Amino acid sequence: MRRLLIRPGAIGDCIVSLPALEHLRAGYTEVWAPSANLPLIRFADHTRAIAATGVDLLELGQAPPGLLHTLASFDDIVSWYGSNRPEFRDAVAGLPFRFFPALPDGSTRASDFYLRQVGAPAGIAPAIPVAPRARAFLAIHPYSGSRAKNWPHFDRLAQTLPAGIPVEFCAHGEHSHRFHDLYELAGWLAGARLYIGNDSGITHLAAAVGAPAIALFGPTDPAVWAPPGARVVHRRELTTLSVEEVAAAVLESW
Numbered sequence: 001m002r003r004l005l006i007r008p009g010a011i012g013d014c015i016v017s018l019p020a021l022e023h024l025r026a027g028y029t030e031v032w033a034p035s036a037n038l039p040l041i042r043f044a045d046h047t048r049a050i051a052a053t054g055v056d057l058l059e060l061g062q063a064p065p066g067l068l069h070t071l072a073s074f075d076d077i078v079s080w081y082g083s084n085r086p087e088f089r090d091a092v093a094g095l096p097f098r099f100f101p102a103l104p105d106g107s108t109r110a111s112d113f114y115l116r117q118v119g120a121p122a123g124i125a126p127a128i129p130v131a132p133r134a135r136a137f138l139a140i141h142p143y144s145g146s147r148a149k150n151w152p153h154f155d156r157l158a159q160t161l162p163a164g165i166p167v168e169f170c171a172h173g174e175h176s177h178r179f180h181d182l183y184e185l186a187g188w189l190a191g192a193r194l195y196i197g198n199d200s201g202i203t204h205l206a207a208a209v210g211a212p213a214i215a216l217f218g219p220t221d222p223a224v225w226a227p228p229g230a231r232v233v234h235r236r237e238l239t240t241l242s243v244e245e246v247a248a249a250v251l252e253s254w
């Protein structure tokens with residue numbers, strides 16, 4: 001069985017769907033996803049960046065030479081790409097495509113939503129294998145894909161914590177660490193004794209490598225999007241969440 005999985009989406013979307021993707025592993029498994037996410041997909045026999053395949057040109061009638069032949073070489077194609085675009089579905093009619101909605105319906109945790117789509121049991125948490133490391137510091141990632149999801153006081157938090165808690169920012173101006181790709185970042189996060197961040201793909205990444213995580217949630221629903229096992233601090237308006245409250249959560253978890 002040759003199976004192709006096409007999974008668009010940002011970092012967090014990729015990570016929460018990893019258990020479902022792995023459940024679909026076949027004799028030969030190829031995954032097409034955004035280039036940034038490819039280093040996190042460790043189980044596949046081959047990966048390709050969606051943008052490099054030209055699959056987005058199919059519905060325009062401008063498919064690159066050989067693309068349709070490549071698609072036809074698979075026995076099964078499971079796609080979260082194009083699921084809501086009739087033009088794309090028409091363009092691949094006759095090929096062995098199965099389409100699934102790319103966004104959770106809000107009825108359950110995101111990872112369980114994708115597991116249910118592929119007929120897998122619920123409760124399998126995303127896990128990214130990395131080499132074990134001594135857990136030695138508090139990792140902070142102060143950003144996300146939306147300003148509305150960003151708690152604005154991580155600097156003050158770092159200054160408030162006792163000197164005995166070493167703080168390292170994985171992205172923060174001149175103090176940023178530099179990583180070659182997301183898998184290298186995953187290895188660094190595996191060395192965190194504790195991680196804290198917003199509702200972001202990097203928070204999902206920290207949880208997926210086994211770092212104890214505190215996730216600060218604002219406008220999004222943590223019942224759907226919080227990483228399994230993470231401690232969640234939830235305020236609809238993150239600006240109302242005080243440094244003292246977050247520091248207390250860090251001290252308790254540390």
